[in-house]
Amino acid sequence: MPQIILLFSGKRKSGKDFLTTHLQKLLGDKCEVLKISQPIKSHWAKEKNLNLNELLGDGEYKEQYRLDMINWSDEMRLQDYGYFCRIACQDATEKPIWIVSDIRRKTDIRWFKEKYGDQIRTIRIVADEDTRKKRGFQFKSGVDDVASECNLDDYTDWDLVIDNSEGKQEVEEQLSSILGLLSGL
Numbered sequence: 001m002p003q004i005i006l007l008f009s010g011k012r013k014s015g016k017d018f019l020t021t022h023l024q025k026l027l028g029d030k031c032e033v034l035k036i037s038q039p040i041k042s043h044w045a046k047e048k049n050l051n052l053n054e055l056l057g058d059g060e061y062k063e064q065y066r067l068d069m070i071n072w073s074d075e076m077r078l079q080d081y082g083y084f085c086r087i088a089c090q091d092a093t094e095k096p097i098w099i100v101s102d103i104r105r106k107t108d109i110r111w112f113k114e115k116y117g118d119q120i121r122t123i124r125i126v127a128d129e130d131t132r133k134k135r136g137f138q139f140k141s142g143v144d145d146v147a148s149e150c151n152l153d154d155y156t157d158w159d160l161v162i163d164n165s166e167g168k169q170e171v172e173e174q175l176s177s178i179l180g181l182l183s184g185l
């Protein structure tokens with residue numbers, strides 16, 4: 001059972017993978033990175049004979065399949081909102097800190113709260129649109145205007161908001177604010 005679970009959310013190309021990878025390097029053996037999208041991508045890779053590592057990476061490959069994966073996973077969530085959260089946690093190893101790098105829905109937060117209560121900390125990564133575009137964002141209808149991208153836009157109860165726009169915070173500063181959420185550990 002982890003002592004603290006950091007739930008990261010942010011829009012496409014806001015820097016979720018970037019920051020959680022840096023954090024993982026800093027925390028080393030004390031942490032485990034979980035991705036809610038992992039079981040979705042595993043299923044998709046098996047079903048369609050695709051390269052799972054490419055699907056999990058931050059390259060262009062996954063973008064070709066994003067829409068289909070969103071639609072399939074939404075159908076699964078309708079039947080059971082915790083379905084993918086549960087699998088991601090089942091597959092995780094015993095570490096004091098879990099980093100969940102891709103929270104996308106209020107129901108994801110709800111599931112973690114119901115299961116782990118006070119152990120969770122929520123972090124929203126934001127970046128302005130120009131920055132996101134420079135980092136590869138291109139608006140896509142059916143992807144950027146649906147729940148998987150927008151459901152947490154009006155959520156305000158974050159423990160920490162990090163501005164990852166170009167020219168704002170240095171990564172060291174961002175990481176130290178995240179470490180502040182781990183005090184008492």
Ligand SMILES: Nc1ncnc2c1ncn2[C@@H]1O[C@H](COP(=O)(O)OP(=O)(O)OP(=O)(O)O)[C@@H](O)[C@H]1O
Nearest residue numbers: 010011012013014015016017018019058135136164
């Ligand atoms: N602070 C930063 N400085 C420099 N490059 C950054 C920074 N943040 C993110 N990037 C780069 O921007 C790109 C997009 O970031 P990243 O893949 O982390 O976004 P994401 O939120 O995980 O996106 P997606 O939702 O598409 O998976 C990556 O190439 C990443 O290396």
